Amino acid sequence: MGLTFRDETFRDDFTFTNSPAGIRRFPFPFAEDHYRYSVNIEPHKPGPKGSVVEFPFDIDEHYVSEMRERAMVLEADPLRCQALPHMMTAQWEMLDLLMTSLARDYPDLFTLHRDGAQWHWINRPLGIDQTFTFGDASTLPFGPMEYIGRQVQGDFTIQDQRDNQLWLDAGILTSPSDWSLDFNLGMNFTEWHAPVPLAHEAGVFERALKFLLNLQTGNPVRRLNWGLTINPRLDTSPETYHKWGHDRATVTAENVGKKVHLRVELQALFRLPKSNAILFSIRTYLISLEQLVTVPNWGRRLPRVLGSLPPEVVEYKSLSRYRDTVLAYLANYDDGVPTSPGRDPD
C-alpha cells in the first residue's frame, strides 16, 4: 500500500496540502469546458488502481489527520452525529459494510475477525483494537454509526425509505458544504434539495429520486459534486458560519492561489439490504488552485467552466464575492489550447 499519513490541520494554521501523488489522483470533476448541471449518476464500480474509486471507500494520505479533525468537531458539537431510533438496524449494516470493505481492500491497515456475533476489529493507523458483539450497541464506546464513522473519511447519512420517499433519518456530518444535519434530520429527499436552483425545474430530482428508490443491493452508484472553498477547511457548517463565512472577504490577487480550494465530493449510494435504507457517503477532496494548475489540462479547463456558470449557480455556490479574483488568477494558466477530453490529468 505504501500510504504515508500526513500530519496536518484543517483549521487555524491550515497545514493541509496534497503530495504530488495526491494531486494526480484528485477527482477533477469537469469532463468538458462548459458547466452543465446533470444528475451524472454512474455505477460505483471499482476504478483504476490507485484512483479514488479503486475501492468503494477511499482511504488516503489525509486519513489520520481527518479523523482527528472529526473528533474535534464532534467534541465541540455532538449534534453533528444523530440517528432516529428506527435506524438502528441500518446503523449496524453501515458498520458491517464499512468494516468488511476496509478489511478486504486495505488488509495492511485494517483487520476484521468474525466469529458469529463476536467481532474483533483492528484499525492500525488509529491504534484501535476492539472486540464487540455485533447487534449489541452496549459493547461499543459509541453507537455503531458513530463508532465506524469516526474511523472512515467522509461524511455519512442514512436514508430510510418509505412512502416512495427517502428520509434523512441518521447521519454523521463534520465536513459539510454549508448544510446542517441537525436542521435536515427527518427531511425527505425533495425537502433537503429544495435550496438547489434550476434543477427542480429541469425535473432532475424527480428522476433521481425514482432511480434511487429502486437502487438495488450490490449495485451502488456514485456522482461527483463540487464547490469552491476558502482555506482547506473541512468543517464549513452553518453551525460554525461565524468562524468561516468572512473568509470569503479575505481573498486577494496575492493569496488566491493558496487560499481558494476546489472542493470535490465523491458521493456514493449503497442499498443496505436488511433495513432497506440507503447509505450515502460524501467523501470530500480538497486542492488549492495553486496545486490544481500544476496539471495543465485542469488549469485550462477550470476557468472556462467557472466562466460559463449561470448566475443562479454562482449565487448558490456562494462564489459571487471572489469569482472574478479566481478567474483573473486562472487566466494565467489558460493558454487557449483545446483541452483533452475527460477528467484525467493527461
Add this chain to the structure above:
Amino acid sequence: MSGHLLRRVRVAEVEPVANRIKRFRLVDSGNAPLPAFSGGSHISVVMRSGDRLMRNPYSLMGSPSDTSSYEISVLNADDSRGGSRFMHGHVSVGSELEIGQPLNLFPVRKAARKHVFVAGGIGITPFMSMMDDLDALGSDFEMHYGVRSLDDGAYCNHLLSRYGSRVSIYRQDKGQLIPLAEVLSAQRLGSHMYVCGPKPMIDWALQTAKLSGWPDENVHFEQFSTPPAGKPFVVKLARSGRDILVRGHQSILEALEEHGIDAPFLCRGGACGQCETKVLACDDFIAHNDHYLTEAEKVSGRKIMICMSRIQTGSITLDL
C-alpha cells in the same frame, strides 16, 4: 438497468403447503451466500420453457437474516399465464432457475407503533418475512389472515404455533370474515395497516380503512398482478424502426424481450416505475393497468408502463 443482473439458483426443496400451493427453497448454484434482504421483498424468477421466457415476481418468505437460501411460495393459479403452472409442473429438486436481486416495494414502516397485517390466500407470503423481522426486533404486530379453508390456507399451523394470539385466521368455509372495521377502530394512533391479497380484497380493505378515518399514509398494499390479457396489437419502436407484434397473452415487455430487445424493468407488476416509457403516437386509448402513473398522466396518454398496460386495437409508437 440493474434489473437484468441475474443469479443462478438450484431448487433444494419443494414442499406442498396447501391446495395448489408449493413452497420452493432456492440455493445459489455455487452454494455462495445469497444477499440479505428486508421483510416484504420479492425476487423475480426467470423460467425458460422451450423458447418461451417467463419472469414472475414472488415474495421472499424465509427469514431475512438467513442468507443460505431463499424461500418462495407459488400458487398454481387458475388464470396462470404459464409461470406458476411451469413452477408446479416442471420444477423439482435439482432444477436450475435464474433470479433477480431482491427488491422491496412493500417495506414495513419501521417507525410505526404497531403493524396490522391483513392477508388473503397467497397474499400471506410478503408478511412471512415481515413478521420474522418484527418479531426479532420486538415490534408490536397482529395478523388477520383470511383463507377459503384450512386446506387452502398456507402456513396456518406454522403461524399459530410461532406467533400465537397475534395471528387470527378466518375461514370462509365456516362463514368467517375478517372484522376489519372493528380491528381498525381498536388501534392506537401511529398504527399502520398493510394488506395483500386478491384485488377485491385490497379494494375492500383500503375502503374500510378510509371509512374508519385512517390517513392514507398509514395504509399500504401490495398487489402482485399479472399483465391482463387482451387482443393482439403492434408496437412500433421509434428509435430502431422495428414493428413488434404483442400477442393476446403477452405484455409489451414480454414481446420486446422475446425479440431480444433490452427494455428497462424491475418489478414487472406496474409498481416500481422503472419501465415507464414515452408514447409518441397511439391509435387507441391505453388500458393503464399499473399502480404507478398518476391519474393525470394516465389521461394524457403520453406515458405507458410496458410491463402491464396495453391497447385493444391498432398500433402504439414508443420512444424505444
